[in-house]
Amino acid sequence: MTLVQINKKFTLLGIYAVITIVGCMFILPFAYTLYTSFVPMQYVNKITGISNWTLDNYKLFFTNEAYNVPKWFLNTVIMTGIVIIGNLMINPMAGFALAKLDFAGKKIIYWIVVATMMVPYHMILIPVYVNMAQIGWLNSFAALTVPFLYQCLYIFMMRQFFISVPNEFIEAARLDGLTKMGAFWRIVYPLAKSPLITMSILAFAGTWNSYLIPSTLANSPDKYVLVVGLNSVKDMFFENTPLIMAGVVLSMLPILIFFFFFQKQYMEGISSSGVKG
Structure with missing residues (x-):
């Protein structure tokens, strides 16, 4: 040797x-x-x-009348599901438009998207709260979902992927009689499986674990999501460490399961969505 x-x-x-x-x-x-x-x-x-x-710590969560964990779990599932579906629809369309279509103001819109990525959402939370209050959406699923049906980071990520898709695919689809939207949904969108799964995992984790936004826009106990509800449990049972830890496990378990099943596609999406510009 x-x-x-x-x-x-x-x-x-x-x-x-x-x-x-x-x-x-x-x-x-x-x-x-x-x-x-x-x-x-x-x-x-x-x-x-x-x-x-x-398992008494877990049983206590689902049987104690002082709080309604099943309701919080359901609220979180509904909120997360709506946000993910919205992001899977809107972000790819916006990314495709910025990557493959020609229209007035395209570069300006692209740089606005890039600039918006640099602004922490906490800085615009107050204007969002005021807007939700003005249209009467506070303490509703609309307030928890509609402002988050798209994310500039994911639009940028999808745009980077669609740039790598050959224009010949789209031209061939147009020759076969498909419209631009038809070519997108039937040809281009299925090719983006990996970045779409990556986006879904990121959106799932970010929405499921979100605390500040749901606690600001929905302060009614029947509209609590899991993280907000568990925080109220922490205030009631601050010294009961095992109970608090059981709540932490409940909140992180769905994310771990989701990532476990889609980790391969997640890594593929990361490697294919951010290296071309």
Whole structure:
């Protein structure tokens, strides 16, 4: 074995060691949260056997009359579903228009989209709140969904992908009698499976975990989403650490499951959507 090969092996070992350490740093908080959610209060911050584990913390969430977790879960599912469907419809159409169509003001609109990506949504939350109040949408699903049916980041991402689609595909579809919209929906849109799944995962995670916006636009308990509702539970049971950790697991579990099934497409979408301009 040559000296170069030995150096390469030590380099690889070092890289794997760093990756392992970083991975442990990320997984340990989740492992602690998951473990604590299954143990009674007296075993918090202590190591105990599986025989002492219990599902009582989870049962309490769904049976306590002081809060309505199933309703919050349903509200979150409805809100997240509407936002994802809207983003899957609007963002690809906008990205396709910016990538493949010619119209007046196209470059200006594109740079407005890029500039808007740099503005944190918190800066425009007050104007959004005022607008929702003026049209009577506060404490409704409309306020929680309509302003978020599109995202400039996802429009940019879809535009980057559609640039890579050969114009010949669209021209061939037009020769077959399809309109521009027909060519988009029947030819171009199906090609964007990976970036669409990537966008869905990002939109799912961002919407499901959103706290500030739902708590601002909907302050009625029957319109609480899961994260907002769990925060109210935290205020009531601040010292009950296992119960709080059970709530954290409930809020993150759907995202982990969603990502687990679509992680391959997610990575493909990231690699194909942001490298061409």
